[in-house]
Amino acid sequence: MATVATSGVGLSGVKLHSFNSKPFSSFLGKKLIKIRTFSESLHPRKVYSSRSKNLVVLASGVDLMSFVNHVFVGVGVGLPCTVMECGDIIYRSTLPRSNGLSPTVPGVILALGTLSYLWATPGVAPGFFDMFVLAFVERLFRPSFKKDDFVLGKKLGEGSFGVVYRASLAIKPSSKGGDLVIKKATEYGAVEIWMNERVRRACASSCADFVYGFLESSSKKRVEYWLIWRFEGEATLADLMQSKEFPYNVEAMILGEVGNLPKGIERENQIIQTIMRQLLFALDGLHSTGIVHRDIKPQNVIFSEGSRTFKIIDLGAAADLRVGINYIPKEFLLDPRYAAPEQYIMSTQTPSAPSAPVATALSPVLWQLNLPDRFDIYSAGLIYLQMAFPGLRSDNSLIQFNRQLKRCDYDLVAWRNTVEPRASNDLRRGFELLDLDGGVGWELLQSMIRYKARQRISAKAALAHPYFDREGLLALSFMQNLRMQYFRATQQDYSEAVNWVIQLMAKSGTEQVGGFTEAQLQEMRDIQSKKKSSPQRNALASALKLQRKIIKTLNESVDELNQRRKSLWWSRWIPREE
Numbered sequence: 001m002a003t004v005a006t007s008g009v010g011l012s013g014v015k016l017h018s019f020n021s022k023p024f025s026s027f028l029g030k031k032l033i034k035i036r037t038f039s040e041s042l043h044p045r046k047v048y049s050s051r052s053k054n055l056v057v058l059a060s061g062v063d064l065m066s067f068v069n070h071v072f073v074g075v076g077v078g079l080p081c082t083v084m085e086c087g088d089i090i091y092r093s094t095l096p097r098s099n100g101l102s103p104t105v106p107g108v109i110l111a112l113g114t115l116s117y118l119w120a121t122p123g124v125a126p127g128f129f130d131m132f133v134l135a136f137v138e139r140l141f142r143p144s145f146k147k148d149d150f151v152l153g154k155k156l157g158e159g160s161f162g163v164v165y166r167a168s169l170a171i172k173p174s175s176k177g178g179d180l181v182i183k184k185a186t187e188y189g190a191v192e193i194w195m196n197e198r199v200r201r202a203c204a205s206s207c208a209d210f211v212y213g214f215l216e217s218s219s220k221k222r223v224e225y226w227l228i229w230r231f232e233g234e235a236t237l238a239d240l241m242q243s244k245e246f247p248y249n250v251e252a253m254i255l256g257e258v259g260n261l262p263k264g265i266e267r268e269n270q271i272i273q274t275i276m277r278q279l280l281f282a283l284d285g286l287h288s289t290g291i292v293h294r295d296i297k298p299q300n301v302i303f304s305e306g307s308r309t310f311k312i313i314d315l316g317a318a319a320d321l322r323v324g325i326n327y328i329p330k331e332f333l334l335d336p337r338y339a340a341p342e343q344y345i346m347s348t349q350t351p352s353a354p355s356a357p358v359a360t361a362l363s364p365v366l367w368q369l370n371l372p373d374r375f376d377i378y379s380a381g382l383i384y385l386q387m388a389f390p391g392l393r394s395d396n397s398l399i400q401f402n403r404q405l406k407r408c409d410y411d412l413v414a415w416r417n418t419v420e421p422r423a424s425n426d427l428r429r430g431f432e433l434l435d436l437d438g439g440v441g442w443e444l445l446q447s448m449i450r451y452k453a454r455q456r457i458s459a460k461a462a463l464a465h466p467y468f469d470r471e472g473l474l475a476l477s478f479m480q481n482l483r484m485q486y487f488r489a490t491q492q493d494y495s496e497a498v499n500w501v502i503q504l505m506a507k508s509g510t511e512q513v514g515g516f517t518e519a520q521l522q523e524m525r526d527i528q529s530k531k532k533s534s535p536q537r538n539a540l541a542s543a544l545k546l547q548r549k550i551i552k553t554l555n556e557s558v559d560e561l562n563q564r565r566k567s568l569w570w571s572r573w574i575p576r577e578e
C-alpha cells in the first residue's frame with residue numbers, strides 16, 4: 001500500500017496532485033482501505049487487479065478529498081469557489097480585489113432592518129446624534145448668559161413650578177435682541193431646559209424661541225433654574241378665545257389684513273382651520289422628535305407676532321420618549337380639563353423611567369405599543385371643539401362637556417345625538433360650522449377625540465386630512481372625496497366591523513334567503529372562539545406574556561437603580577452659572 005499518487009489525470013478523470021510526503025501518503029494509505037470498501041460496495045461484482053484496485057481507490061479517495069476540499073476549504077485558503085468569487089488565474093482581471101466588500105442579500109436585509117429600526121419614530125439614531133454631537137457643538141457656539149445680564153420687568157404668569165417675567169438685557173438693551181421672557185423655575189426647570197434645547201435643534205418653529213437656560217447657583221436655599229426665551233407676543237390662544245370677537249380677532253393677526261368674506265360661519269371656519277393647521281404643524285414637529293407635550297391647552301399656545309403663527313410654550317411636563325427623559329407614567333402632571341381619558345401617555349404596565357440605554361433601545365417598540373403622541377391629539381381636539389362652540393370656552397362648560405362625553409363612553413356621535421335635539425343657538429351654530437363642506441370638520445374632530453389612543457389620528461395624518469385640503473370654500477373635489485373615504489376606512493375599529501357583519505347576517509333571515517339562523521350564528525361564534533384558543537394562538541399568547549414579563553422585570557430592576565440615584569443624569573448637560 002505504498003502507492004504514491006503522481007500529478008496527472010486519475011481513473012475517474014480528476015486531476016491528481018502529488019502527495020509525496022511520507023507521513024501524508026502513509027496516512028492516505030490507511031484511509032484508502034476504508035475508501036476501497038466504499039468503492040467496492042458501489043460495484044460489488046467488479047473485480048479489480050490489486051494495482052488497478054489501488055488506483056481506483058486512490059482516485060475515489062482523491063475524488064472525495066477534492067469534493068470535501070471544494071465544499072469546505074476551496075482552492076487555497078478561504079471559502080469554496082461555489083461560495084466566493086475565485087476568478088481565473090490566467091485572466092487576472094477576473095480575480096476579486098483582496099479587500100473588496102461583497103454584500104450578501106441577508107446582510108443587506110439585516111442592515112436595512114437595523115437602520116429602519118434606528119430611524120423609526122421616535123428616532124433612536126437621530127436622538128443619539130442630537131444628544132452627543134449636536135448638543136455638544138451647540139454649547140461651543142451659542143452665547144451664554146448669567147443672572148446679572150438681565151433686568152426683570154412685569155410678571156407674566158406664575159405656576160406651581162415657577163414665575164415668569166418679561167425681561168430685557170442689562171448690558172446691550174439696544175441690540176437686536178429685543179424683549180425676553182424669563183422663567184425662574186424649580187427643579188422641573190431642568191427638564192424644561194432640556195426639552196427647549198432639543199426642540200430648538202430639531203423643530204425650532206414649533207415652540208417659542210429658546211435663548212438659554214442655566215442653574216442659578218447663588219441661591220443656597222433651593223434649586224433654581226433660569227430659562228430665557230425671546231418674547232413672542234402678548235396673547236395666548238386662551239386670551240384670544242376669551243374675546244367675543246374670536247375668531248375674527250385672530251384673522252388680522254395671522255393674515256395681516258381683514259378677510260373679504262362676509263362675517264359668518266364660512267369665514268370663521270377658515271380662520272379656525274388656519275389655527276388648527278398651525279397647532280397640528282407644531283405638534284407634528286414635536287412628535288417627530290419623540291417629544292410628547294402632555295399639557296396642550298389654549299394657555300400654552302402663544303401667538304408669535306414675529307412669525308404670525310401659533311407656537312407651543314411650557315415644556316415643563318413634556319416627555320422625551322427617545323431617551324426616556326421625564327417619562328414617569330404614574331406621575332400625575334396633567335391638566336384634567338384637557339387630558340385624554342387614558343391620563344398617562346404610556347400604559348401603566350410600561351415600567352416607569354427606564355434607564356437611557358433601555359429606553360433608547362426600546363423606544364420605537366414602546367412608541368408603537370402606546371402611541372403616546374395621541375395624548376396631545378386628544379387635547380388639540382378639545383381646543384378645536386372649543387373654537388367651534390363658543391359655549392364650551394369657559395372652564396366650567398368644558399368640565400361639564402367632559403362629564404357628558406364620559407357618560408356617552410367618549411363617543412362624540414352619541415354626545416351629539418343627546419345634545420342636538422335640545423341645543424341652544426350657539427351649539428347649533430357650532431354643529432353647522434363643523435358640517436360645512438360635507439362635514440369634513442366634524443370628521444376630523446371625531447378622529448381626534450376618541451377613547452382609544454390607537455384610534456386617534458396622528459398630527460401628520462391630520463395635516464393631510466381633506467379638512468386642510470380645501471381651496472377656498474369650494475365643495476370637495478372627486479379626489480378629496482376619495483381621500484375622505486380612505487381616511488374613514490383607516491379610522492375604523494375592525495373588531496366592531498366583524499360584530500356588525502354578524503348582526504347584519506342575523507337580520508337577513510334564514511339560509512334560503514341567504515342569511516343564517518340564530519343557531520348557525522351561535523355555531524359560527526363558537527367556531528371563532530375555538531379558533532381563538534388554537535395551540536398556535538396559545539403559544540403566541542404565552543410568548544407575548546413571557547416577553548412582557550421579561551421587559552417588565554428588566555425595567556423594574558433598572559428602575560430600582562434609578563430610584564436610588566434619582567438625580568437627573570442628563571442634567572449634567574445643563575450649564576451652571578459661573
Ligand SMILES: Nc1ncnc2c1ncn2[C@@H]1O[C@H](COP(=O)(O)OP(=O)(O)OP(=O)(O)O)[C@@H](O)[C@H]1O
Nearest residue numbers: 156157159160162164181208229230231232233314
Ligand atoms: N416666549 C414667550 N413670549 C411671550 N410670553 C410668554 C412666553 N413664554 C411664556 N409667556 C407668558 O408667560 C405665561 C406663563 O408661561 P408658562 O406657561 O410657560 O409658565 P408656567 O409657570 O408653566 O405657567 P402655568 O403653570 O400657569 O402654565 C404664559 O401664559 C405667557 O403669557
